[in-house]
Amino acid sequence: MSVPSGQGVTGHLQWLLRHFRREWQLYVLLAPTIIWLLLFLYKPMYGLQVAFKDYSIFRGVAGSPWIGFEHFHTLFGSEQFLRALKNTVIISFYSLLIGFPVPILLALMFNEVLNQTFRKTAQTIVYLPHFISSVIIAGIVITAFSPSAGVINTFLGWFGIDSIYFLTKPEWFRPIFVGTGIWQEAGFQSIVYLAAIAGVSPTLYESAVVDGASRWQMMWKVTIPCILPTIIIMLIIRIGNILEVSFEMIILLYQPATYETGDVVNTFIYRQGIQAGQYDFAAAAGLFNAVIAFVLVVTANSISRRYSRTSLW
């Protein structure tokens, strides 16, 4: 829609009026979504100011007095917060290091399956855990790792290993959490790579066959180079989301005994803010987290856009 030029302000106004008279329905359709976003997502952004305030419930967000960066000062003097920050980065790093290659491997392996029934069945099974709630997954983990009844300790018992109360052991928290995440999501994440593999031109394989390449060689020389851009984009996105640890699962699995290795920024915020009622202080931690995450995501996205013209948005 181009605005007619050369008619001055009244011309523009008339044009606008005509536009709204003709297209008002579009704005009626759009309004609910925009109002919702303002009310439920943008208004809380305005509410972030409590991070710089001495918030009291009775005075409300706008009425509470400003105190500047005091909460941030406390935050960076707080060993608990620094520990949570450290845990977030470490857990994310492990998830990335171990969890990132698994879906790629799965996709490559699925691609090599010739029997379609077998392939479909296996895919149906490995996608499933993605759709199961974290409460259920955590419930299964808690049951399976329990010291008396858990099947894991039964297995260990066969090898003469004494039963371990895994979920109270700080050294076991990260492996269990990261492993659970991979178990739950790797299959589903392989879909993106399978789509990339499906897009590889068949003529490449045909000429490889003519050259007498084995399937193993074709995987290394054709498939992997062709999906490399997808792999790199996914890697950049994952690095951009390094502060995104699925804290829902952590809340369900951790306990005071494992805070040492399992407490992350969002679980810290949940305890300090929602459970202990220190809203202003917890909001400061949240703001810090959100700003870093925002910078990381935007950076990752612009790198990915430059690299491949493909980006998340």
Add this chain to the structure above:
Amino acid sequence: MANMNLYSRGDRIFVVTNMVLIGMFAISTLYPFIYITSLSFSSGFEARAGNVILTPVQVTVEAYKYVLSDPQFWISYKNTFIYTIGGTLMSLAFIIPGAYALSRPQLLGRRFWNLTVAFTMWFNAGLIPFFLNMRDLGLLDSYFGIIIGFAVNGFNIILLRNFFESVPQSFEEAARMDGANEFQVLWKVYIPLSKPAIATIALFCIVSRWNGFFWAMVLLQDDDKIPLQVFLRHTIATLSDDQEFGATLFDATYSFETVSAAIIVCSIIPVLIIYPFMQKYFEKGILLGGVKE
């Protein structure tokens, strides 16, 4: 790739090894569900002793009797249905018109509105401001709060907008000739043409509603309003933290392990029922919305 012949012995070894590995991965995915199901049908005594490995030991349905006779189980099951159906319908009522408007080239400030949606995907005020906002809006401890508070999601809007944009103009021309307005074009042309995309979004909403736990736990205090996931969490937490109560529940026929397992099974069943329908859609859905030029 699939119709290619196997040429060498090396290839055959490769393919077979590969199938075995995939089979193992699939089994390890499936095993925890089998384990939990077997546990739920085993006696409390055997479960507690760690004797359940693969199949139920001393088959009994006592754990299910215990769960199904708990009124709180039925209340939260009903609530989960209310949140899932109400929430999904609410989401669609916002997302479909919003995505349609955003897909129209004649919308003034289209870039700005799209950015308003997309920005919420990059920056989030976080738990505390969202919580305080819900409290200020008087939406704590209410069905309506849960249903409306999570209705819109930038990802879903953009996914559907992309789909609407890919619908060729020619489809709506006939309707326009007949003098249809925007509401009619959306209702009679775009919605019928976009059934797969809308179904994908509806399924995403259903799954996230059915599984939703964290905010339901935070926002709802009243036991009459909690969904199944929160009930399940309470049960597992109470039973495993409170050894004494765990011990009182311990019985030759059922134990807290078998009771938890039974609730887990009851809550997975509806997901398993709709899973085959979802599978048709989610692969496309991811690719439709995930990556945009």
